Amino acid sequence: MIRLLKQLKEIKGTAALSMLFAILAQGGGLVLPLLMSDIINNGIMNGDVDYIKRMGIVMMAISALSVVISIFNSYFSSRTAALFSKNLRRTLFLKVETLSKGDIEKIGTPSLITRCTNDVRIVQDFVLQGLRMIISAPIMLVGGVIMTFVLNPRLALIIFALVPIIAVIAGAVIKTVIPMFRKRQKMLDGINRFIREKLSGIRVIRAFNKQEFEDAKFEDKNIDFSALTLKFNRIMSVLIPVCTVLLICGLELLVMLSAKNLDTLDPVTQRTELISAIGDLQAFITYMLMIIFSVVMAAAMFVIIPRARISALRICEVLDLEASITDPETAETADERKKGTVEFRNVSFAYENAAAPVLSDISFTAEKGKVTAIIGGTGSGKSSLIAMVPRFFDVTGGQVLFDGTDVRNYAQEDLRSRIGFVPQKACLFSGSVEDNLRFGDENATEEQMRKALDISCSSEFVDKLSDGLQSFVSQNANNLSGGQKQRLSIARALTRKAEVYIFDDSFSALDFATDAAVRANIRKNINATIIIVAQRIGTILDADKIVVLDQGKTVGIGKHEELMESCEQYRQIYISQMGGAE
Numbered sequence: 278m279i280r281l282l283k284q285l286k287e288i289k290g291t292a293a294l295s296m297l298f299a300i301l302a303q304g305g306g307l308v309l310p311l312l313m314s315d316i317i318n319n320g321i322m323n324g325d326v327d328y329i330k331r332m333g334i335v336m337m338a339i340s341a342l343s344v345v346i347s348i349f350n351s352y353f354s355s356r357t358a359a360l361f362s363k364n365l366r367r368t369l370f371l372k373v374e375t376l377s378k379g380d381i382e383k384i385g386t387p388s389l390i391t392r393c394t395n396d397v398r399i400v401q402d403f404v405l406q407g408l409r410m411i412i413s414a415p416i417m418l419v420g421g422v423i424m425t426f427v428l429n430p431r432l433a434l435i436i437f438a439l440v441p442i443i444a445v446i447a448g449a450v451i452k453t454v455i456p457m458f459r460k461r462q463k464m465l466d467g468i469n470r471f472i473r474e475k476l477s478g479i480r481v482i483r484a485f486n487k488q489e490f491e492d493a494k495f496e497d498k499n500i501d502f503s504a505l506t507l508k509f510n511r512i513m514s515v516l517i518p519v520c521t522v523l524l525i526c527g528l529e530l531l532v533m534l535s536a537k538n539l540d541t542l543d544p545v546t547q548r549t550e551l552i553s554a555i556g557d558l559q560a561f562i563t564y565m566l567m568i569i570f571s572v573v574m575a576a577a578m579f580v581i582i583p584r585a586r587i588s589a590l591r592i593c594e595v596l597d598l599e600a601s602i603t604d605p606e607t608a609e610t611a612d613e614r615k616k617g618t619v620e621f622r623n624v625s626f627a628y629e630n631a632a633a634p635v636l637s638d639i640s641f642t643a644e645k646g647k648v649t650a651i652i653g654g655t656g657s658g659k660s661s662l663i664a665m666v667p668r669f670f671d672v673t674g675g676q677v678l679f680d681g682t683d684v685r686n687y688a689q690e691d692l693r694s695r696i697g698f699v700p701q702k703a704c705l706f707s708g709s710v711e712d713n714l715r716f717g718d719e720n721a722t723e724e725q726m727r728k729a730l731d732i733s734c735s736s737e738f739v740d741k742l743s744d745g746l747q748s749f750v751s752q753n754a755n756n757l758s759g760g761q762k763q764r765l766s767i768a769r770a771l772t773r774k775a776e777v778y779i780f781d782d783s784f785s786a787l788d789f790a791t792d793a794a795v796r797a798n799i800r801k802n803i804n805a806t807i808i809i810v811a812q813r814i815g816t817i818l819d820a821d822k823i824v825v826l827d828q829g830k831t832v833g834i835g836k837h838e839e840l841m842e843s844c845e846q847y848r849q850i851y852i853s854q855m856g857g858a859e
């Protein structure tokens with residue numbers, strides 16, 4: 278938690294102002310009862326109307342000032358808390374962006390979302406309440422205690438006998454509340470995970486008529502969550518009144534004792550044995566109320582602090598994730614002459630926590646101006662293999678060389694800026710078509726974008742959209758068909774002037790004619806290293822080099838004719854897809 282609070286340094290100005298106003302506001306609160314008792318003792322008891330008027334004006338002035346100060350306190354504490362959480366969210370987001378796919382899977386996307394939103398909000402709440410209460414409660418408490426002792430030490434002692442009892446109750450409550458809160462945040466993660474998964478699969482759920490089944494599952498989770506929240510709130514709603522009642526009992530005791538003492542009122546000095554003056558009793562009661570109030574605030578803090586601590590721990594867990602893929606200390610820049618060769622040298626790879634490696638000992642080179650194809654059944658490791666080039670994952674054995682240098686020796690940004698990557702699952706973002714293309718190259722000219730659209734055969738449908746390049750693409754491009762999505766995703770990669778273009782099964786949703794047309798356009802217009810992953814043999818027949826993968830191993834490398842001769846697996850794929858006809 279302390280670590281997160283260090284973020285406050287960036288906004289120390291507003292934070293300091295808010296604390297200053299908190300202290301000032303309490304100062305006013307401490308002075309007022311003294312003035313009141315003074316008015317009673319000296320003004321009312323002596324019938325001095327002038328004195329009452331004069332002091333009354335002073336009191337009103339101080340009260341007015343207190344109000345203004347309180348407003349400033351609220352303003353600056355809200356501002357500090359909002360800025361704090363803004364900074365914290367930014368730090369978190371920047372951190373998440375440095376993480377690799379594998380790193381993110383350690384925490385899980387739904388949990389990451391809860392941590393960036395709900396947990397940040399809880400810490401923000403803590404900062405806000407903290408700036409208001411953590412400063413003012415101790416001042417009220419200590420100030421109140423000092424004032425009561427100054428006014429009447431004997432009475433004060435009687436009252437404070439109650440303090441240990443309250444401390445014991447509070448301790449017991451905290452012990453039960455903390456584990457509950459940890460469980461609550463976990464449940465929230467679970468609900469988020471559930472909603473995310475079901476929303477993205479809503480069509481499947483409808484198609485299989487599983488709504489009721491899913492509703493019931495959700496209902497269970499929801500009931501568990503609200504039951505826990507209720508239990509938590511019930512404990513809190515008991516704690517605060519109990520503390521209050523205890524202290525009010527003390528107050529009653531005080532009034533009773535002093536009332537009894539009024540028998541011994543001295544007719545000359547107006548003093549009793551226990552209470553020095555009527556005005557003092559009034560001040561005493563006000564200070565006691567202040568003490569009660571500060572204890573109630575402290576009780577609330579006892580909930581807010583552990584709650585915020587758990588959220589802070591969850592946030593720190595994200596901040597502490599070591600990015601497994603990092604830049605080298607001294608980055609190399611690509612060798613200009615070779616521009617774009619990608620060489621796999623004895624590459625092996627195993628996913629973390631997986632028993633068997635998904636790739637073993639793969640070696641081949643993809644050359645500039647040539648089309649290198651990778652073919653193999655699903656799960657043969659094609660996507661995993663090409664993920665090594667932009668370093669989505671790092672090899673666990675061997676090397677991937679880009680222009681003769683290990684990819685791990687480049688700065689990631691530099692490396693990735695040289696690669697045009699089309700992922701297997703077309704992922705577009707909400708915004709215009711142009712926004713999406715500019716993902717490939719921020720500074721792309723209109724001509725560059727048009728060309729990319731032409732090559733990927735996207736122009737034909739983009740031009741038909743109402744606003745052309747400015748047409749709206751919804752989240753995940755749900756307003757486009759599968760094939761349109763894929764073509765736009767290809768266009769995005771082509772908008773970038775890269776040295777290597779990697780297409781991961783990017784033609785699978787295109788009909789055969791479009792598939793062929795896009796590939797012919799690419800061959801004609803693009804002079805770079807091209808790596809095409811495919812399951813359809815038709816997509817790769819004309820490639821300059823075909824690598825056949827089977828269960829993570831290369832079982833053949835060569836041109837189509839050579840492989841038909843030498844590679845049994847390739848022949849099998851060919852026969853199964855082309856029906857044996859050459």
Ligand SMILES: Nc1ncnc2c1ncn2[C@@H]1O[C@H](COP(=O)(O)OP(=O)(O)O)[C@@H](O)[C@H]1O
Nearest residue numbers: 628631635653654655656657658659660661662
């Ligand atoms: N993130 C991951 N974590 C663990 N295993 C994975 C992950 N991604 C893929 N795999 C496994 O690696 C193997 C190869 O997957 P993949 O490279 O996607 O194959 P392909 O692209 O050829 O269909 C599969 O058996 C799959 O289960």
Ligand SMILES: [Mg+2]
Nearest residue numbers: 659660701782
């Ligand atoms: Mg794949």
